[in-house]
Amino acid sequence: MSSICSDVPLRSIFLKFPLAWEKKLIMKQACKNPVPADWVFHMQMLDKDACLLDNNKLRQRLNQLQDLLYLYELQLKDILENTYHRTNSRLFSGNRSTQHEMLLPTTSGNLIVYDQDCSAVYNQKKTKSGYYRIRPRADREPFLAYCDMSDGGGWTVIQRRSNGRENFNRTWDDYKLGFGRFQGKNDEYWLGNDHIYDLLSRGERSLKIDLMDWHGETRYAVYENFQLANEQDNYRLWFGTYSGNAGDALSGGSNFEHQWSASHRGMQFTTFDKDHDRFLAGNCASENKGGWWFNRCHAVNLNGRYYRRGRYKGSHDDGMVWSTWHGMWYSLKYSAMKIRAPFFIDSESGDAISTSVMRTSEYKEQGNEELDFT
Numbered sequence: 001m002s003s004i005c006s007d008v009p010l011r012s013i014f015l016k017f018p019l020a021w022e023k024k025l026i027m028k029q030a031c032k033n034p035v036p037a038d039w040v041f042h043m044q045m046l047d048k049d050a051c052l053l054d055n056n057k058l059r060q061r062l063n064q065l066q067d068l069l070y071l072y073e074l075q076l077k078d079i080l081e082n083t084y085h086r087t088n089s090r091l092f093s094g095n096r097s098t099q100h101e102m103l104l105p106t107t108s109g110n111l112i113v114y115d116q117d118c119s120a121v122y123n124q125k126k127t128k129s130g131y132y133r134i135r136p137r138a139d140r141e142p143f144l145a146y147c148d149m150s151d152g153g154g155w156t157v158i159q160r161r162s163n164g165r166e167n168f169n170r171t172w173d174d175y176k177l178g179f180g181r182f183q184g185k186n187d188e189y190w191l192g193n194d195h196i197y198d199l200l201s202r203g204e205r206s207l208k209i210d211l212m213d214w215h216g217e218t219r220y221a222v223y224e225n226f227q228l229a230n231e232q233d234n235y236r237l238w239f240g241t242y243s244g245n246a247g248d249a250l251s252g253g254s255n256f257e258h259q260w261s262a263s264h265r266g267m268q269f270t271t272f273d274k275d276h277d278r279f280l281a282g283n284c285a286s287e288n289k290g291g292w293w294f295n296r297c298h299a300v301n302l303n304g305r306y307y308r309r310g311r312y313k314g315s316h317d318d319g320m321v322w323s324t325w326h327g328m329w330y331s332l333k334y335s336a337m338k339i340r341a342p343f344f345i346d347s348e349s350g351d352a353i354s355t356s357v358m359r360t361s362e363y364k365e366q367g368n369e370e371l372d373f374t
């Protein structure tokens with residue numbers, strides 16, 4: 001007859017009674033009352049099954065933890081290097097399984113905490129310009145935006161034109177959701193009216209517009225109290241006091257008559273497929289080749305056609321216009337619209353654009369052609 005005194009199942013019994021005096025007691029009891037061989041065999045099988053089960057569970061858990069580690073390593077890399085992962089990447093779509101969430105220690109919370117805007121990113125001592133994933137509203141998905149950390153830092157770029165590669169003659173929905181490339185520091189994009197609205201609705205905002213012409217000259221305009229209404233009010237535009245050296249074109253210029261028909265203050269957003277402008281006989285977005293807060297029609301058309309020579313001709317003043325600087329028939333080379341919390345305000349000129357934009361000669365060297373999106 002086999003005895004439990006010398007058999008394997010003791011290991012599992014000992015695991016449950018780890019103290020030395022407990023083990024001694026068990027040994028004593030077991031050796032006093034030898035156990036029948038079939039019972040020992042049965043216990044051995046149970047012990048083996050339990051071991052296998054435990055082993056499988058541990059292995060499964062290990063795999064899950066390895067997956068999680070991989071996931072968070074990638075996310076960390078995403079944040080640290082500002083690399084762009086397209087939204088179709090499941091890793092970043094927020095669709096992590098609930099099982100993963102449940103596995104997280106309860107004290108850790110969400111490991112990825114997104115900053116609400118680029119000012120918040122800057123305040124986290126992340127002072128390198130680049131693309132960051134931000135989340136102005138906790139109940140919406142985070143999204144990428146270029147954070148301009150020069151020029152005082154903390155700017156969230158909502159629009160950029162720099163090379164004419166992106167089509168800005170787009171639908172309401174495109175302007176609502178945003179479009180363009182979010183990779184290179186000069187990539188052209190529109191952040192999206194919903195995203196801009198969410199950023200602005202967090203509080204009063206300052207808007208700064210950096211401009212460059214085809215001679216490399218730069219100008220800027222700053223507007224206090226930049227606000228948008230929501231989509232129900234067609235993203236109606238509001239802005240306060242102007243400062244800068246580009247001229248107050250958003251208010252329609254210095255001419256009072258022009259202001260009445262060209263000021264963008266209080267205007268709703270118009271695209272070629274949704275007309276909310278004050279031009280009764282037509283659609284300003286169709287004429288001027290981009291979505292904007294048109295009056296009848298504009299003194300600023302920064303989402304207009306990208307002409308590569310500055311001066312242009314046409315049946316409509318559809319270029320990238322800032323009328324108070326170069327007039328209606330000059331299309332600029334570069335524009336960046338960026339917003340920031342007012343406590344960040346300083347009115348220094350955006351020197352950064354002179355280094356971040358290619359010079360005209362470089363464009364030509366690279367064989368860039370004028371793109372026509374009409």
Ligand SMILES: [Ca+2]
Binds near residue numbers: 278279281282
């Ligand atoms: Ca109209």
